[in-house]
Amino acid sequence: MSTPAYAAMTPGAALEPHTIERRELGPDDVLIDIKFSGICHSDIHQARNEWFESIFPMVPGHEIAGIVREVGSAVTKFAPGDRAGVGVYVDTCMECENCKNGLENYCFKGFVPAYNGLDYNGDPTYGGYSSAIVVKEHYVLRIPEGIELDAAAPLLCAGITVYAPLRQFEAGPGKKVGIMGLGGLGHMGVKHAHAMGAEVTLISHSPSKEDDAKRLGADHFLLLSDSESMAAQAMTFDLIVNTVSAPIDLGPVMNLLKTDGTMAYVGLPDKPLEVNVFSLNGQRRNLTSSTVGGIPETQEMLDFCAEHGYAADIEVISADQINDAWERVVNSDVRYRFVIDASTF
Numbered sequence: 001m002s003t004p005a006y007a008a009m010t011p012g013a014a015l016e017p018h019t020i021e022r023r024e025l026g027p028d029d030v031l032i033d034i035k036f037s038g039i040c041h042s043d044i045h046q047a048r049n050e051w052f053e054s055i056f057p058m059v060p061g062h063e064i065a066g067i068v069r070e071v072g073s074a075v076t077k078f079a080p081g082d083r084a085g086v087g088v089y090v091d092t093c094m095e096c097e098n099c100k101n102g103l104e105n106y107c108f109k110g111f112v113p114a115y116n117g118l119d120y121n122g123d124p125t126y127g128g129y130s131s132a133i134v135v136k137e138h139y140v141l142r143i144p145e146g147i148e149l150d151a152a153a154p155l156l157c158a159g160i161t162v163y164a165p166l167r168q169f170e171a172g173p174g175k176k177v178g179i180m181g182l183g184g185l186g187h188m189g190v191k192h193a194h195a196m197g198a199e200v201t202l203i204s205h206s207p208s209k210e211d212d213a214k215r216l217g218a219d220h221f222l223l224l225s226d227s228e229s230m231a232a233q234a235m236t237f238d239l240i241v242n243t244v245s246a247p248i249d250l251g252p253v254m255n256l257l258k259t260d261g262t263m264a265y266v267g268l269p270d271k272p273l274e275v276n277v278f279s280l281n282g283q284r285r286n287l288t289s290s291t292v293g294g295i296p297e298t299q300e301m302l303d304f305c306a307e308h309g310y311a312a313d314i315e316v317i318s319a320d321q322i323n324d325a326w327e328r329v330v331n332s333d334v335r336y337r338f339v340i341d342a343s344t345f
Contacts, residue, residue: 004345005130007057008047014323020126022134027074030140037128038063038154039338046116061128062088062114065153075137083143087156088292102296131345146306154312154337162189163301164293165264169239173197178240182209185243187336190216195308247271254279262286312337318344
């Protein structure tokens, strides 16, 4: 099925109009007309070969929201006209312990990414910067009526990425939670933690973020360069979700954690981090990581957002604005997620 898309034809090249072929609908497949596709910073990293050797031509995009056009003969959970989403991965082995336990994102075999990957047959995958996509029913999420499709798209990556550690470490009433960084991930972290009932602090190097942090639901704002305030908050946090993708000194932030407190790292720096072990073992603190979520947890997150009446803060653009939007993402000039109107492909 010929499908209009935008692609990077070579590493670092500007994205341009392109046509891809989507597979024919199989018995357990869902064909989705894409309405909106979020721009994630990881799209840029991969198209510029900044993480690993990528596959070209590349059609990025793993924050996909749309409407079901057609379903295969064995599909039972979706019907034409349903609101549907697709996130970071589109297949897993479904045989390993993690897949069987709803942790498909940690599939032992390795999940098949929505783009810049090869499926288990060796064919390249193409993502959401396109007008339609065919995905196995198991990996399709239902987008509740309480969320607009454009604002729902970033939930499929940014939203679940921060939701997963907040749920894992039981953010909620009586817990003091820090969200470090206020970008595409961080703004969703503040919203989630606030909706869960935690006491939320936005931790940032930029004083200009304070007003927005509190608008989004933060109770407090902590400036990293304010040594007096940092010292006053030492050993008071139960959980810090770190969304920062730049290499930073983690020591001062780790010192904010209580004994047995946890920092969950969800940012993806392009260089290795250095950690002073004394900032960990001095108070039996934990440093862990997390990546997106399993299918059940992602659906839970979408339903949670609808129940509490929020989604991502977005700026909708047309396809011919993608390259300019990418440069703005690199310069942190978006509040807080670009979303592409797929009708413009």
